[in-house]
Amino acid sequence: MTYINNKNKTEFCLNGQQKNFIEKLKKAVESKMPPDLYIHSISTLDYAGKLANIHVNKSTSLKNSNQLFYKLCISCILHDYGKIFLPLDLVKTAEREKIKLSKFEFACEPLLHGFLAPYLIKRDFGIKDPYILNAVKYHTTGSCKMNMVDKILYISDKIEETRNYENVDYLRSLSGKNINLCLLEVYKSNIIYLITKNKFLHPDTNKIWNNILGGIKNGTR
Numbered sequence: 204m205t206y207i208n209n210k211n212k213t214e215f216c217l218n219g220q221q222k223n224f225i226e227k228l229k230k231a232v233e234s235k236m237p238p239d240l241y242i243h244s245i246s247t248l249d250y251a252g253k254l255a256n257i258h259v260n261k262s263t264s265l266k267n268s269n270q271l272f273y274k275l276c277i278s279c280i281l282h283d284y285g286k287i288f289l290p291l292d293l294v295k296t297a298e299r300e301k302i303k304l305s306k307f308e309f310a311c312e313p314l315l316h317g318f319l320a321p322y323l324i325k326r327d328f329g330i331k332d333p334y335i336l337n338a339v340k341y342h343t344t345g346s347c348k349m350n351m352v353d354k355i356l357y358i359s360d361k362i363e364e365t366r367n368y369e370n371v372d373y374l375r376s377l378s379g380k381n382i383n384l385c386l387l388e389v390y391k392s393n394i395i396y397l398i399t400k401n402k403f404l405h406p407d408t409n410k411i412w413n414n415i416l417g418g419i420k421n422g423t424r
C-alpha cells in the first residue's frame with residue numbers, strides 16, 4: 204500500500220516499529236482467517252490507504268496524520284477478526300465477559316463480530332487504543348459520532364475493490380471527492396440492501412442516519 208499523501212505532497216511516515224507491527228498483524232490474521240476474508244481485510248486496508256491520501260488531512264499536523272493513518276491501518280486489518288469465531292461462541296464470550304450488548308445486538312448474528320471486536324483484539328493482539336477499538340466496534344452499524352478513522356473504515360469496508368454490487372462504482376467515485384456525502388450514500392445503500400433482503404435494522408439506524416445527514420446539512424462533519 205502507498206504511504207504517500209498526495210494532497211499535501213507529504214508522506215505518512217510510519218516508523219520502523221509501526222511498520223513491523225502492521226506486517227506482523229497481517230501475517231497473524233492471514234494464518235487465522237479463511238483466504239477470502241483475509242483478501243477482503245487487506246483490500247479494505249488498501250482502499251482506506253487511498254482515502255487517507257485524499258482526506259487525511261489538511262487540518263491536523265503531519266505527526267497527527269501519521270498517528271491517524273497508523274490507527275486506520277490497524278483498524279482495517281482487524282475489523283473483521285471477530286468473523287473467525289462462531290456466532291454462538293461470540294454470544295458465550297459476551298456473556299462470560301459481561302460485554303454490554305442490547306437484546307437486539309445479542310440476537311443479531313451479523314453484528315456480533317463488530318461489537319465483540321474490541322474485546323477480541325485487545326485479548327489477542329494487545330490493542331487498547333480507543334480510536335481503533337471504536338472504529339472496529341461500529342464498522343458495521345456506524346455510530347452517531349464518527350471521526351475520520353471511523354468514516355474511512357466504514358466506507359472502505361463497503362466499497363473496497365473486491366466488492367461488486369450495482370452502485371459501487373458511483374460510491375467509489377464519490378469517495379474520492381466528498382467523504383461525508385459518500386458516508387451518507389454508503390449508509391443509505393446499506394439500509395436499502397437490508398430492507399430489500401428483509402433483514403433487521405439496528406434500532407439506532409434512524410438516529411445515526413439523522414446524525415450523518417444533519418452533519419452534512421450543517422457542514423460540520
Ligand SMILES: [Fe+2]
Pocket residue numbers: 243247282283360
Ligand atoms: Fe469487512
